[in-house]
Amino acid sequence: MALFEALYGRRCRSPIVWFEVGHESMEKGRLIRDSLRTAQSLKKSYVDVRRRDVEFDVHHWIYLKISPMKGVMRFGNKGKLSPHCIGPYQIFRRVGKVAYELNLPND
Incomplete structure (x- = not known):
């Protein structure tokens, strides 16, 4: 018996089982991926505004x-x-x- 099953009295639903549930789980997965992609893009745009490569000349x-x-x-x-x-x-x-x-x- 797995620890999860012993603790909660039911089997753990692994990601493989989620996709067997149906179309609703696939939509939720797609929604989560899109949200993460949007958040990552937003954070990157904030960082890119402040980031700059400073170049110097010899003898500076x-x-x-x-x-x-x-x-x-x-x-x-x-x-x-x-x-x-x-x-x-x-x-x-x-x-x-x-x-x-x-x-x-x-x-």
């Missing part, structure tokens, strides 16, 4: 974004107070469309 000065790790001492500060960006550093060469090699200090 930029700040390097770092991800602070919880509980790790970095750059003299710990936790919330640790910096999110460090620099400025000069761009040495362009590696890809939005990837660059920086002139970082030895330390």
